[in-house]
Amino acid sequence: MCGSIQVKEVKLSDIAKFRLAFKQAGFRQRDATVPKVYNDLNKASGLRRIKLDEGDHIFSAPRFAQEDLEHQFKEQFGDRYLFGEFIAGHPRDGGKSLVIFLIE
DSSP: OOOOOOOOOOOOOHHHHHHHHHHHTTOOOSSSSOOOEEEEEETTTTEEEEEESOOHHHHTSOHHHHHHHHHHHHHHHGGGEEEEEEEEOOTTTTOEEEEEEEEO
């Protein structure tokens, strides 16, 4: 029986794309727990925000590594990617969080 194989394209969620960008840029998990990632959508502006709560290791990374990560965000999200920035993290640890902004 001759048949063709059909390949179904898998659509990744925004959080899966966010995590994949880190992997492709060479960033690895520091320990066994998966870092917490949050996302929200501002319906009025049409902007989606994705936030990595514990971003100290990215903030401390060399500039070239941060640029590689930004390149991967652009690869994963295309024209939807606007920019990323570091913000103050949770008050209990005083660390940095990484937030990226996307057009919905």
